[in-house]
Amino acid sequence: MMRAIQGYGPNGITASSLLKLPFYFTLLRLKTAVLTKVWDLVSFLEERATNMGGGGQNIMTDAKSVLNMSITVTVSAQKPPAPHGYISISTKRLLHNLEINAGARASVWVDSMRASSPTHIKSTPDDQGSWNLHHPSALEMFEQIIDASKGKQIVMFLDYDGTLSPIVEDPDRAFMSNKMRKTVRKLAKCFPTAIVSGRCRDKVYKFVKLAELYYAGSHGMDIKGPEKRSKTDKVTEHVLFQPASEFLPMIDEVYKQLVETTKSTPGAKVENNKFCLSVHFRCVDEKKWSELAQQVKSVLKEYPKLRLTQGRKVLEIRPTIKWDKGKALEFLLESLGFANCTDVFPVYIGDDRTDEDAFKILRDRGQGFGILVSKYPKDTNASYSLQEPDEVSSKTSTNKLWIFYGVWLNGNNYLWELNPKSKS
Structure with a gap:
């Protein structure tokens, strides 16, 4: 019977456990390497954003806020396959597909609007x-x-x-x-x-x-x-x-404001769908997307009970109900x-x-x-x-x-x- 080494937990460390130490150290090195790469990426983006000036700085602030969270790295000999019928979501797409809320920066809105367009999807x-x-x-x-x-x-x-x-x-x-x-x-x-x-x-x-x-x-x-x-x-x-019946008066009010506010953006169309609103930007020049996002944001900031989500070339305003x-x-x-x-x-x-x-x-x-x-x-x-x-x-x-x-x-x-x- 193997003798336990005293002083390391209630049962000590067995000789078989010692044999596994190189494996554990390998996992630790891999985890450290992944974390280092993440922060290298943040530093690179930060430096690039600084060189770009104000607009880039806004983008960096939002990107860093997403990355600045607890990261758990699971290492295995082989990447586990996705469940049958589904594929895993990449970090890049996850950032692009963030659900928009009324307080988000315009740069994030535009990135998400751009990502929703099939013309921007590049696939090999x-x-x-x-x-x-x-x-x-x-x-x-x-x-x-x-x-x-x-x-x-x-x-x-x-x-x-x-x-x-x-x-x-x-x-x-x-x-x-x-x-x-x-x-x-x-x-x-x-x-x-x-x-x-x-x-x-x-x-x-x-x-x-x-x-x-x-x-x-x-x-x-x-x-x-x-x-x-x-x-x-x-x-x-x-x-x-x-x-969502109780939201009808509010939605009608916001609809009128959005129609008036977006008049200056050629191609923008606001649609009243009774319990939600749609701001279509399919016919809006991409250079005007940021302007349109700001217009929508300026209206919604007064209505915390409404939230903004996104579909194909459309911004959707809905009640905050689940x-x-x-x-x-x-x-x-x-x-x-x-x-x-x-x-x-x-x-x-x-x-x-x-x-x-x-x-x-x-x-x-x-x-x-x-x-x-x-x-x-x-x-x-x-x-x-x-x-x-x-x-x-x-x-x-x-x-x-x-x-x-x-x-x-x-x-x-x-x-x-x-x-x-x-x-x-």
Whole structure:
């Protein structure tokens, strides 16, 4: 039996522990090296910011404040892989994707605005290949999806802009095609289907024109169920939830101020989405982004109960309540009776940063999956991808939708009848 060396803890240090000391010292050296590199980076940026003058100094102040925190370094022989279907978020992107608040500096706002634009995303073939590996095409992985959903209650959630309609310069002209409308109508015949959008619910309904759907507008803060007809053939509207009603007067007031304040910025458009506001900068010259950010900041500083988040070429002003598209997804599942159901299979398709809240909910629940509509590699919690809205309504997608439904109703035999190759 090995003798313990006395004086080092209740049990002392055994000879076997001494053999591990070189390994522990190696870990310590690696940890020290990582910390040294971090602070070297801070010093380099600090020196560069000083040389750049006032504007650079502002950027450095914000960057250093983010880096000035406790750092825990875990060292292993091999970098642990990301969970299946997800990729880790780089520090650079994390800094760019910071949620904006009313007190943030304009330089940070502009960096985040710039990062939200696909034109600024630079990816190598290796990046694209790695991203596709973790987020394969939903169409190519169709049979895998079929296997995962077999025997479960499927519930569909769809974003609108960039998912059911293309992204356009004028948000008032984001019309969905008749082909897409037919696809969504077929989908709603198969499964409970909801549109979850940052847009005003009434505006989304005017675009979609399908009464049989659930609609969650204003990032899920305005939820309505399908229209129902009574015995007298009278249509009744079923409003499910509006958690931000008390903010309506404030939001209307801020809307008027933003419209007036941003008049001097060509291309800026302020949209009132009832329970939230959108400041679109898709048509604003990039040189004017800082000016626009300052204008929005000047208005919001008087309204601490409102917060600012960001989507694709849009700044979103919302109430500070803890509600988002992910919460709306959970609320709808509960309303449908699937809150604690183990055999429900939610599918959420979206393209925007705001859809990540819903993707994360599905990941955390371990049920269903998210599908990101994007041509570019992005940090996302979605499991699968589609290249663009056309793939959502493509002939291949529509055909597979019916196979999807048939398998759900009748099991794998239905898939074999439509696709004999699947027998092999």
